[in-house]
Amino acid sequence: MADDEIILSELDDEELVAQMFDDLYDGLREEIEEGVRILLDRGWTPYDILTKALVGGMTIVGADFRDGILFVPEVLLAANAMKGGMAILKPLLAETGAPRVGKMVIGTVKGDIHDIGKNLVSMMMEGAGFEVVDLGINNAVEKYLEALETEKPDILGMSALLTTTMPYMKVVIDTLKEKGIRDDYIVLVGGAPLNEEFGRAIGADAYCRDAAVAVETAKSLVGRKHNQIGA
Numbered sequence: 001m002a003d004d005e006i007i008l009s010e011l012d013d014e015e016l017v018a019q020m021f022d023d024l025y026d027g028l029r030e031e032i033e034e035g036v037r038i039l040l041d042r043g044w045t046p047y048d049i050l051t052k053a054l055v056g057g058m059t060i061v062g063a064d065f066r067d068g069i070l071f072v073p074e075v076l077l078a079a080n081a082m083k084g085g086m087a088i089l090k091p092l093l094a095e096t097g098a099p100r101v102g103k104m105v106i107g108t109v110k111g112d113i114h115d116i117g118k119n120l121v122s123m124m125m126e127g128a129g130f131e132v133v134d135l136g137i138n139n140a141v142e143k144y145l146e147a148l149e150t151e152k153p154d155i156l157g158m159s160a161l162l163t164t165t166m167p168y169m170k171v172v173i174d175t176l177k178e179k180g181i182r183d184d185y186i187v188l189v190g191g192a193p194l195n196e197e198f199g200r201a202i203g204a205d206a207y208c209r210d211a212a213v214a215v216e217t218a219k220s221l222v223g224r225k226h227n228q229i230g231a
């Protein structure tokens, strides 16, 4: 491959990030991992690497997938490369030493196997001091219920990336209502096709556009919940 001559460590920051966009696009996991390590050595924060280099690159992949330039196998390779980079950053984001502020159970809904966004939210929440129980992908309502009962979290988080799977979030929330336990949890929902209006319509406490908003919203709602209990 022609890229073989490129020595990542010799690029300046801007060139390196541009190269990482290309490498993510090409699904080159080892190169992405190397790029992440170089940026860390140069004093970049894990959060900046995540948002500027990795999510930035994935945005380009997303646009070309939408436009029919990239197909599922290529996107899977890009996702795999992204996960390689995220695995390096995960312990660093979790290492902030923040006191435990709450607990979250999170999972992608039934019929949906997209997990990059969910994983990012998990990582950022852990970094902000939340304990996170990740149920993975393709979760039926029973899986959520079981986890809520055993884990007793403050927050239930659901992710959906498909217009065909996002209505399932309402199935879960309606089931919680039927069982009379809806108000025991803060329900946060997210995923590219959702919006605030949808979040409100299905009865979630909040829709969060990205992982940073998820952390802020979670902190503020958990704080409010604890104050109510204390009052």
Ligand code: B12
Pocket (backbone or CB within 6 Å): 055, 058, 061, 062, 063, 065, 066, 067, 072, 073, 075, 076, 079, 106, 111, 112, 113, 114, 115, 116, 117, 118, 120, 121, 156, 157, 158, 159, 160, 161, 162, 163, 164, 188, 189, 190, 191, 192, 193, 207, 208, 209, 210, 211, 212, 214
């Ligand atoms: C990567 C990808 C895949 C990968 C997934 C790999 C993986 N391990 O996740 C693969 C190749 C497997 C895939 C498969 C499919 N995909 Co796809 N995929 C994508 C792509 C390109 C990127 C998604 C992504 O990871 N984004 C990056 C992350 C960081 O962003 P995010 O997920 O939005 O998450 C952020 C926020 O939304 C929020 N958030 C997310 N979840 C949550 C949860 C909570 C609780 C909170 C608070 C916040 C939150 O915070 C996150 C971080 O900031 C999108 C394009 C796009 N623009 O979204 C299409 C896309 C979602 N896929 C699409 C489609 C159609 C499919 C397939 C049906 C294709 C097919 N024909 O087989 C299958 C479906 C498989 C299934 N049953 O789920 C469509 C959906 C269209 C629609 N309207 O429904 C999209 C939009 C592409 C397109 N425009 O056509 N896909």
